[in-house]
Amino acid sequence: MIAYFLRTVWNQQDKRGQSTLDKRGQSTLIGVDGWGWGGRNEVLFSFSSLWGHTMARLARADVFDPDEVAIAHVISRTVRRCFLFGDDPVSGKNFDHRKVWIEKYLTHFAKCFGIDLIAFAILSNHYHLVLRSRPDVVKQWDDTEVARRWLMLCPHRKDSNGNPLPPTESELNGIRKCPVELAKIRSRLSDISWWMRLLNQRVAQRANLEDEQVGRFFQDRYKAVKLIDEAAVLACATYVDLNPIRAAMAETIEQSDHTSAQRRVEAITGGPSVDSDDGLQHDDSFLSPVEIDEAAEQPGPNLSKSGSRCSEKGFLWFSKERYLELLDWTARQIADGKPGRTPDGLAPILKRLGLESSVWCELVTDFGKLFKTVAGNPFHVDAHRSRQTQRRFRVSRRVRDLIPSG
Incomplete structure (x- = not known):
């Protein structure tokens, strides 16, 4: 087939082309499409040029190891980026209540999955999550706990409000007594792809029913970026929490509805403003x-004591109050466009990351543009390889300019 393709193109070039000299002084045919040929035995273009030098997206399995604790930034957008979670100019309707749906699902999923919910932000046509898979936690659960959690995610029975009912012994035995199914479900409970699959499925079905529509609600595939070092985790969490401010939907963290930052503030203040x-x-x-x-945490999975989340393990090396202070300062730089003095309490954080305040603000503002598949210090990304093909991950030139390697 390839030979036929080359022969066909050669014949077309032979008829339409004109003779010229290449850099080596050899006769080359340049067709109207700009393809170069060094005689019939030498092809001077690469096949990548036929597809615009665009590399195919890596499979999830080539980036994420299901048996490894990993942190990912995931984004899911509605079809054609329509405002199906907010004020829709096409229909003239307001769909803010769907943001409440998503947040309730996140609360429920955090109780059932073996995945830590680090940060989230729900906007009018997409949402951001920062998730940490915890296969080490799921391994600590016995067979009954695995079956119970799955049946609370995919229940056989629901109450009048649509909430899952606790599974019966018969329902639990349907999973516990089937080793193959049990192993499959145990793997799913720490799989970020299954979190996204169930979340998008629930929201899409509910929204389509409300709109009396059929078909896709979300774009084909959600975007996932693996965060491989503490600087990437901090920058990404900040980027997610400040998304409403960056989009001019809010002026302060407290006013940033449906974000993890707002929930953390409310936990300190004792409720919504x-x-x-x-x-x-x-x-x-x-x-x-x-x-x-x-000092306080025990090594290992550190399972949740309350049952409202997967584990009690944090994700940064400083306190929640200091993190909110960093968010507040960064938000002022983004909103006002007037970089000011970095507070004394925040200076050690940026110093530890080896970043200037201006560099930090650019990373947070343009995180989604700067990182595509893997995010982190270029030195760490260069040392990282895809699981199946051992390919290196691309780091943009701008990231290399911003973040010193090493």
């Missing part, structure tokens, strides 16, 4: 703790 009857959980008990307390 305004009266709310949306039925949401206005605290951060379902979110991953911020600080990794090396």
Whole structure:
């Protein structure tokens, strides 16, 4: 087939082309399409040029190891980026209540999956999540716990409000007594792809039913970027939490509705700044703790004590209060466009990352543009390889300019 393709193109070039000299002084035919040929035995173009030098997207399995604890930034957008979670100019309707749906699903999923929810932001046509898979936690659950959690995610029975009912012994035995199915479900409970699959499926079905529509609600494939070092995790979490401010949907963290930052603030202040009857959980008990307390935390999975989240393991080396302070300062730089002095309390954080305040603000503002598949210090990304093909991951030139390697 390839030979036929080359012969066909050669014949077309032979008829339409004109003779010229290449850099080596050899006769070359340049056709109207600009393809060069060095005689019939030598082809001077690469096949990648036929497809615009665009590399195919890597398979998830080539980036994420299901048996490895990994942190990922995931984004899912509605079809054609329509505003199906907010004010839709096409229909003239407001769909803000769908943001409440998503947040309630996130709260429920955090209780059932072996995945830590680090950060989230729900906007009018897409949402951001920062998730940490925890196969080490799932391994600690016995067969009954695995079956129970799965049946709370995919229940056989629901109450009148559509909430899952606790599984019966018969339903539990249907999973516990089938080793193959049990192993499959155990793997799914720490799989970010299954989290996204069930979340998007629930939202899409509910929205289509409400709109009396059929077909796709979300774009084909969600985007996932693997975060491989602490600088990437901090920059990405900040980027996600400040998305409403960056999009001019809010002016402060407290006003950034449907974000993890707002929930963390409410956990400190004791509730929402305004009266709310949306039925949401206005605290951060379902979110991953911020600080990794090396003195208090026991090594290992550190399972959740409350049952409202996967584990008690934090994701940063400083406190929640300091993280919110960093968010507030960064938000002021993004909103005002007038970089000011970095507070003394934040200077050690940026110094540890080896970043200037201006570099930090650019990383947070343009995180989604700067990183595509893997995010981190260029030195760490260069040392990282895809699982199946051992390919290196691309780092943009701008990232190399911003972040010193090493």
